[in-house]
Amino acid sequence: IYRFNKMAAEAAALLDQLMGATRNANPGDDLKQPEWWDSEVCKHYLCGFCPSELFTNTKSDVGPCYKIHNEKLKKAYEESDQRCTKGYEEEFLHYLEKVIRDLDRRISRGKERLQKSAEAKQKLIAPDLSNEKLKSLHMEINANVMELERLGAMGQVEEAQAVMRRVEELEKERERERMAVASDSTKTLAGFDVDNNDFHEKMEQCDICGSFLVIGDTQSRVDSHLLGKQHIGFARIRAAIGELKKIIQDHH
Numbered sequence: 001i002y003r004f005n006k007m008a009a010e011a012a013a014l015l016d017q018l019m020g021a022t023r024n025a026n027p028g029d030d031l032k033q034p035e036w037w038d039s040e041v042c043k044h045y046l047c048g049f050c051p052s053e054l055f056t057n058t059k060s061d062v063g064p065c066y067k068i069h070n071e072k073l074k075k076a077y078e079e080s081d082q083r084c085t086k087g088y089e090e091e092f093l094h095y096l097e098k099v100i101r102d103l104d105r106r107i108s109r110g111k112e113r114l115q116k117s118a119e120a121k122q123k124l125i126a127p128d129l130s131n132e133k134l135k136s137l138h139m140e141i142n143a144n145v146m147e148l149e150r151l152g153a154m155g156q157v158e159e160a161q162a163v164m165r166r167v168e169e170l171e172k173e174r175e176r177e178r179m180a181v182a183s184d185s186t187k188t189l190a191g192f193d194v195d196n197n198d199f200h201e202k203m204e205q206c207d208i209c210g211s212f213l214v215i216g217d218t219q220s221r222v223d224s225h226l227l228g229k230q231h232i233g234f235a236r237i238r239a240a241i242g243e244l245k246k247i248i249q250d251h252h
Contacts, residue, residue, distance in 0.1 A: 034068055036077040037086070042067035046077045047092040048240055051099070054233035084251035093244040096237050103234060107210045114203055114212075131181055137174040141167060209234040 034041055042065055044050045052065035077083060144167045151160040202215045209231040214221070225231055 034070070034073065036073040036080070037082075038068075040068055041073055042069055043086075043088040044092050044095070045069045046074050047088050047244070049236070051095075051233075051237070054236065055229055058229050058233075060230055060233065084247065089244055089248050089251075093241065093248065096241050096244070099237055100234075100241065103210055107205055107207065110205045110210060110212065114205065117203075131177070133177055134174065134181065137170055137177065141170045141174065144170065206231065208238065 036046055042050050045065075045067075050065050050067075050069055052062050053069075055061045144163055148160055148163045148167060151163060203212050204215050205212055206225070209228075211225060211228075211230060213225060
């Protein structure tokens with residue numbers, strides 16, 4: 001039901017943009033044409049664009065905007081001597097800055113998660129010998145290997161074979177302990193759930209939109225990311241923040 005209502009609202013908003021908010025009026029009705037200052041007009045749209053249009057059908061979709069988006073009204077506002085006197089730009093700027101603050105926090109957490117994943121992967125490759133049990137097993141294995149070499153040099157075959165079996169047992173025990181340490185590391189590191197799937201490919205996070213990317217991915221995948229709604233949308237928001245600051249400064 002929610003999805004149907006959302007689709008219906010989006011369709012209605014689109015029709016309003018194409019045909020006007022009075023599209024359902026009867027012939028002969030005395031209709032008041034909207035002005036840019038009316039409450040039913042989207043002030044974000046007047047100041048540049050409405051964020052609801054940027055991320056349609058993506059995970060960043062903020063839902064439809066039920067207010068009027070009209071190019072003629074936008075042009076009228078831009079040409080008005082009241083532009084930048086109503087606080088619309090300041091309100092829009094604060095909204096966009098909050099969007100980017102929230103996004104940057106997610107990017108920061110994502111990068112920390114990738115870093116912790118990389119650390120956990122490194123522990124799978126080279127276990128941390130600061131672990132006392134691993135350190136003890138490592139030293140014991142080395143001592144037995146040295147004894148094995150000594151016995152082999154002396155021709156004491158049976159004794160050497162016994163030591164070899166001991167070394168094999170110690171190596172198995174060290175591997176079990178190493179995996180246990182690595183498993184603990186990959187569960188939660190600094191409060192982040194670490195996904196073992198992160199280990200398959202080296203990842204990075206886009207500083208513009210926060211998407212996770214495979215380092216060294218194919219050019220077609222890179223292009224697909226750069227031309228995607230999320231990347232273009234957040235890039236537009238970041239650019240708009242700078243533009244709005246300049247507009248506000250120039251009108252004060």
